Amino acid sequence: MVFRSCWKSRHKNGCGPSPWWIRPGLAALFWFCVTHIACGIGAVGETKNVVQKDAEFDVTYNDTVTSENQTIYAFNHTISRNKTEGVRVTVDVLSRGLESPILFVVRQKQAVLSFQVPLILRGLYQRKYPYNHVGRTLCQPPTRALSETQYFFVDVSTLSSQGTNYQLRVSRVESFTLQTDKKFSFTASPSQPQYFKYVFPDGLDTVIVKVNSDVTFPCSVMSVQDIQCPVYDLDNNVAFTGMYQTMTKKGAITVQRKDFPSNSFYVVIVVKTEDEACGGPLRFYPLRPDELIDAGNRSKAIDVMVSPAINSEVYVMGMLFCLGIFLSFYLLTLLVACVENKRMKKREVFQIPADMSPAETGKIPAAQYEYGSFADNGSTLSSEAITDSATSTDNNYGYMERSLESVGRSRQESLSSVEEDDYDTLEDIDSDKNIVRTKKFLCVSDLARKDKRVLSKKYQIYFWNIATIAVFYALPVIQLVITYQTVVNVTGNQDICFYNFLCAHPLGALSAFNNILSNLGYVMLGLLFLLIVLKRDIVHNRALVRNDLNALECGIPKHFGLFYAMGTALMMEGLLSACYHVCPNYTNFQFDTSFMYMIAGLCMLKLYQKRHPDINASAYTAYACLAAVIFFSVLGVVFGKGNTVFWIIFSVIHILATLLLSTQLYYMGRWRLDSGTLRRMIYIIYTDCIRQCSGPMYIDRMVLLVMGNIVNWSLAAYGLIERPNDFASYLLAIAICNLLLYFAFYIIMKLRSGERIQCLALVCILFTAVVWGFALYFFFQGLSTWQVSTDALSSIKTQEYTLTLLFLTQKTPAESREHNRDCILLSFFDDHDIWHFLSSIAMFGSFLVLLTMDDDLDTVQRDKIFVF
Template sequence: MAGGAAAAPGALLCALLWAVTAAAPGGGPAPGAFGRVYRGAVNISAERLYAFAYSSEPGQVDAVRVYVNSSSENLQYPVLFVVRQQKGVLSWQVPLIFRGLYQRTYNYQEVSRTLCPSEPAPETGPSDQIIFVDVASMAPFNIAYELLVTRLESFQLETNKPFNFTASPSQPQYFLYKFPQDVDSVIIKVVSDAVYPCSVVSVQDIVCPVYDLDHNVEFNGVYQSMTKQAAITVQRKDFPGEQFFVVFVIKPEDYACGGSVPSSIHGNVNRTWNLQRTKNLQVTIVPSIKKSVYIQAMLFSFLSFLSFYVGSVVVAFVHYIRVRRKASAERLSPESGSGIMTSSHPITASTPEGSSYGAIDESSSSGGRQLSSPERGPPAGSDTDSSVEEESDFDTMPEIESDKNVIRTKVFLYLSDLSRKDRRIVSKKYKIYFWNIITIAVFYALPVIQLVITYQTVVNVTGNQDICYYNFLCAHPLGVLSAFNNILSNVGHMLLGFLFLLIVLRRDILHRRAMEMKDVYTLDYGIPKHFGLFYAMGIALMMEGVLSACYHVCPNYSNFQFDTSFMYMIAGLCMLKLYQTRHPDINASAYSAYASFAVVICLAVLGVVFGKNDVWFWVIFSLIHVLASLALSTQIYYMGRFKMDGPDSDLGIFRRAAMVLYTDCIQQCSRPMYMDRMVLLIVGNLVNWSFAIFGLVYRPRDFASYILGIFICNLLLYLAFYIIMKIRSSEKLLPIPLFCIVATAVVWAAALYFFFQTLSSWEETPAESREKNRSCILLGFFDDHDVWHFLSAAALFFSFLVLLTLDDDLDTVRRDKIPVF
């Protein structure tokens, strides 16, 4: 009885085959054997039917592959192959036709397809399967064919075991993978030695039919185009059956991967081209990181930057202790003053004769009194605070005291010459920077966030992973986000930006208290304290983190400006702050500064769109760049007092410019009146003209980074000039700013090293970009670009501290002794 039961499945299968053969017209199907080549011919009145039977065990996945070939190239009468299975029908024709660009057709005589496997349920026991292969043609003459049906022995992929195979456009491949019990996420890594032919890697659920041809591979699952490398992260939760197919399709042409296309524009592509479309591939499936790694990475990110908060608290505490000790020592010393003056107390120290040419003497009506308390400001409507209450013993010319053309064109300028306006008015002017950048940030960030959410939704719904340019070998998903690590690494910009705001707020509060106490060192000594630009810089640093995170939700060609817009603003604000330090009365207004940034961002967008191939765009941009450099240089050289006007309407502009060039450069041909400024501006113009010539000649594809390079080089040049002039003027570098300068240089050098480790490039096709992908380098979670985010945030923070503390040594130096440069 037991023996009869064991033999029942085979007997039933034979009986079923016999019944089908007897009932079919023309003698029914011919029993087929796996691994045997069948040759024959078909026409309109003769077709062939083959039946292949096999038995499947529970838990065993049997895959069958059908290979067919026909020597006929007659497209009017192709050979038709129809494969019938238990759960579906698969059909194709030979020649198999693919269509490409410009109505090209690619015809293949050999076709090989893997049939959708069927897996019996465990409770049903072994099951018998039958496959029917029908060969037919409508041709009035015989067409020869070949048929080979085989059972695949290596159909299921295993974890951490590389598997090699070959595929072509007419012979796609796909394999099955089941999640092990202890693995929740895996990375499918595919490599090839050859760049071309272009291929597509797809991950699809266990559904029949399997979409494994060029025209339908994008219909299901997630997919990537590929040249030499591809990587797809797959999570167990996305597949209820805890298994999936990995599909490999070779495209009939390489245009999608950035390659060339056949020279023939119309008609059929020759057979030689088709024979070259075979590609050797290797697939390896490795486990991805576990949830504990996510927790470690988040703790590392936050604790690393919270350590900056601890360091800032320590420095503030040490400074507080030093101030308390100094105050105690002054109280104990009977000869020391309190350091507090009333608003009517003038500066009594006199300027040594000949030692401060260009400084404002205390005995004159525009001297020390104008440096004292802001409560003695100018009357309403006055441009400066040079008014006095008492008549001088000397007969002076009041118009000279207030004429900016006289004051700012002196050969040697001191800070007192350029800090004549009421402090409260100037502070309000600079606070506009802070309020405006908040407004800009809100109106800029909201549509950006909405757009990148839409991008991520489209990626998740369509499965098209060519939309976003990730480093797929180190892209760790979390929730709906495809690359959470690239977003998390931007937390440093937000944390350090907020810390910088707290540091500036502390200084602002201490300054206000000192102003209320009428501290003479606050009123009349050191660099005038205006914190509006510093607040704007802190907001800009935080927004850079927000927008960089938004960009990395789905980095691509269309939204790269999100990552760089606030970098332009940070560089511009730093230059404005550096200039404002010694020129508090004549710095640019917030409205003109932000309007300039808007123009730069517009140029960046136009450059991304038109800058690749449009020569005229580069000509116009280079011309604008050179003219803007000359105009800005003129304003800086003449302290804003160079007026391009004249009596003869518009012609006066050119007459004025020609007159200045003739008198200063040709007629006199002598040493420039403002030598230091001239040296800076000559070097700056040479650098900017070099950028303009480089852009015009080479036309770099990454236009946004090109503009950012211009800003950064100008900022570094001005900062270097400022520090050199500070040292030349016998000013000191205190330990804190010196430490910040060294830290800035070191951290920037390390950050730039990782920045130039290109891991992807939206300037190329998605497949070409993936050739640059590399594995994680930090905690198995962060890649090189994430390290750049960490280091650049720290570098920007130290750079801001340099600007904040660079002139702390001047807090006890009178303003009419601080030179302007």
């Protein structure tokens, strides 16, 4: 055609005849092309010798295939609409070292399945694993007729010139349909995947597909796919459709009827070629890129059972139970408030005098020990202390003799426009602070000199700051977890989130609604605590307005800003914990712990504020320190695993921060950090410890700080040596240990000072301690975890691999699922949900302890309340 078109174009354009030497060449080229095309057509026709055989089920066919012959096996079988049978093709290649694989093509009515033998499956780093024994189940397209005969063909061919022996067997799978609550056992391997059909019975809308195995490895994948062809049942394509998850011993997927229009689905089980996805050891690298690796025997015995999930009545019962528990606290609080109001009215009518405890008499406790010392030496007070005590006593009597008019006048003066910084304009303020705060025996009146209105505004900043932090922190968190849940729902990859799959009840787009609902207690009890604090705040303000002497000059100064911040933090903990449980995983765990740090820090600040209202940290300083803690938490999660440099830096900062805080607490803020700090420290050690061998002036404070340093140094040493995998929990443990230590010290010192704990506070303490004990028991059940797999890390170190893959530096989802357990409460809540219930109640009780612990001092003059 090309030559003819060129020839025509030459004559069309007026060209003359071709030169004489071109004509013989064109003729020779023409005959050459015609001859070779004809030979090629003849060769193609002579290449394949196609043989078709009528074949039967359950018969093994031994045959040989070469590049010159092709065999077609024709099968027919009758299918019915009321009965589903599977058809399985099994192939064995008996020859080794093939230069070309054998290609098997199964042609069905609505699908085509093809695979080669040896079947080459690829693993991590594109390593190749050949399998000579292959078994595949054919896709069964649905039929509308009551009974229908279908034909399918198995074509066998190869490009190898050598004869290759193979065995072919096609058999029926009688137990192809899974039954509800009936266990079905089978064996699968990478080249012999298995899948079975399940049909929703009438009246059942949700089921749980549970897969179990007695052995951990080889790693496998379970998938739930719609009834369609083709079925993705190989390691390299099982993630293309449906829902899937890796598994070792346990796996579970909750399936809803609404997601499958045909009211049925396939349960597909695929054994992976390698175990790294399940936390197994890394395999060696091949010597050459194209080298084939012997995978060995990777068959796995597996049990599958489909069980009905809970119905809507269980959902309703679970929600009512959750609401009922926490609404009962509202009713109990209302009842206690009514009883307290009646008791207060009786006290006002009969004017019952307050008990005269040692703290109320104004006398220094002089039983077997001196206040401010744990030593039982019976020593008498120093002359300086006696003088200070006498002076303080005289001032107290004069102070008590003031009239109510003068008290009211001082109240009005305290409400004047005075800012806290105005005190620093006085020239003698620094010397006055040094004189007051360095006394051996301090009273609350010595550290409650600043204007009440200014301090109230100062502590209200805690509430407004944490409210602002909560808004800006929660909004991106909510957006992120919604994205996580959307990705899970769209991709079907259930390895993204670490649920307890055996007790994960979906609702709408949420995969584990029960884990989210159980966080309601934090929000409701946090709100209840805010209402209790608001009620106390209103009562206190009314007392101030009517110039009540007890409200003005007695008891621990009432500042509620930190209490408001604590209640808000508890509510935010519930919200962020719920967000975290939308899709719990390694990357968003800080959502669940950030406000735990804040709660622990605010509780410690509140304990310190009770006896040190004037010198407590400002909101800006406190939140800056908490931000630094969260910053280190993120660094520890990202860089802390096995990083010695990080742990050394963190331990040094931890110890230095402990020493700095200890110095600040011991000297009541009356020390300065400058170039002469080291010189002064050496001088004090020389004069007090070496030259005079005298003990510390503030024994109680020194005992607390020494114990605190021992605890923190021990925790720092533990972290440096052990390097815990879960850095966020390790950091939270540091905060909780310090809080418990300070709280125990406060209780002991309160009792040693002659104060008492009222009945309500004592009940709260005992109740909270018991609830915390049960809560921690359920917390340590560990239904899911993503802590680092020690075996995987040791394997990495042994083989000297430098890997940054995330699943190699954390526990895999398959390993996490080994800890999954069934629901234990109302068939709706698991152990972790109970931890949510109990921990929210315990936190609420802890807040009530802080709120009511010093109610016994409400009628005691502040210059008779000791500071510790």
